[in-house]
Amino acid sequence: MFNKETEYALRGLVYVQIQQLKGLKPGIIEIAKEIDAPLFYTGKIMQRLVKMGFLLSTKGKGGGFYFDLNKEDLPLKTVIQAIEGGKAYSGCGFGLNSCNEDQPCSLHEQYAPIRDAINKLVSLNSVQSLARDYNDGDDILLKREKTID
Amino acid sequence: MFNKETEYALRGLVYVQIQQLKGLKPGIIEIAKEIDAPLFYTGKIMQRLVKMGFLLSTKGKGGGFYFDLNKEDLPLKTVIQAIEGGKAYSGCGFGLNSCNEDQPCSLHEQYAPIRDAINKLVSLNSVQSLARDYNDGDDILLKREKTID
DNA sequence: ATATTAAAAGACCAAAAGGTCTTTTAATAT
DNA sequence: ATATTAAAAGACCTTTTGGTCTTTTAATAT
Numbered sequence A, B: 001m002f003n004k005e006t007e008y009a010l011r012g013l014v015y016v017q018i019q020q021l022k023g024l025k026p027g028i029i030e031i032a033k034e035i036d037a038p039l040f041y042t043g044k045i046m047q048r049l050v051k052m053g054f055l056l057s058t059k060g061k062g063g064g065f066y067f068d069l070n071k072e073d074l075p076l077k078t079v080i081q082a083i084e085g086g087k088a089y090s091g092c093g094f095g096l097n098s099c100n101e102d103q104p105c106s107l108h109e110q111y112a113p114i115r116d117a118i119n120k121l122v123s124l125n126s127v128q129s130l131a132r133d134y135n136d137g138d139d140i141l142l143k144r145e146k147t148i149d
Numbered sequence C: 001a002t003a004t005t006a007a008a009a010g011a012c013c014a015a016a017a018g019g020t021c022t023t024t025t026a027a028t029a030t
Numbered sequence D: 001a002t003a004t005t006a007a008a009a010g011a012c013c014t015t016t017t018g019g020t021c022t023t024t025t026a027a028t029a030t
Helices: A004-021 A028-035 A039-051 A076-084 A108-124 A127-135 B004-021 B028-035 B039-051 B076-084 B108-124 B127-135
Strands: A056-058 A064-066 B056-058 B064-066
Touching: A004 A028, A004 A039, A004 A064, A004 A076, A004 A127, A028 A039, A028 A064, A039 A056, A076 A108, A076 A127, A108 B108, B004 B028, B004 B039, B004 B064, B004 B076, B004 B127, B028 B039, B028 B064, B039 B056, B076 B108, B076 B127
Parallel strands: none
Antiparallel strands: A056 A064, B056 B064
């Protein structure tokens, strides 16, 4: 569904938010471990996210990543578009330039509702809402200790 | 939606089928031009499709690509899976190994119906059905002369 | 002040995707 | 037979994606 960078970015952001709700400020080592992503790559991605203004960080002892609480919720779509470029989930399912609403290709009409559903999914879900869902214990967004049953 | 190779492959196959319905047997040069894809790359892809058994070809004068009429319709999904690998449209939307029906992640439940719709789309549409749609004049699957209006 | 900690910056590397081009093989028409 | 045509084979190249590692900068605690 997403490329690796986007995937790690979203998981990282949600993890930071979850920790922030507990009053914590995780660092790269912890984040990478918890979201099950490569350490240095995760570091690079988190830094990019800071540069893009999606979250904040401090260096040195007690440092780490955290969100500006004054900001509004961050929809997944905003992050995805910042990383993958604006054209994500907008084009023709068949990749035709010449295909549009007026002159749809065979698949266009069938794909349109799917594309719309994806757009809705990433627009309605935010880093914060996923973090909340997680704390409610409803899901396993992030790596979690394997339970022995 | 698809990667380039898959995209060119599907367009190429549909183009061959459209021409075959007219009693023709197109070659690489014609196919590449008509589906608006790079010449040599298209050649390579068509050859791969022949090797995979999706269509036939003959060399030399009058040669080109064509389908075995005895075979049944070829669903898009079959082609996609042969090119992109079996895991296409099956995993968790968030790319988590630990996510499954029993322990779904936040997005899993929302993504599941979308993934199912995509699966249905590529299962129900075939190279032949798209070629038929095209001949009915319903769509512009392939590159077509720009109409001056 | 300085030692420690942790992010920032950036060089570097590997694999995959996308694409180009030349040579070889096989079919057909003359 | 042989000239022509067109696919097959495969070497090679470029860009993008994914990933690693070292050095630098900034914050904090002693």
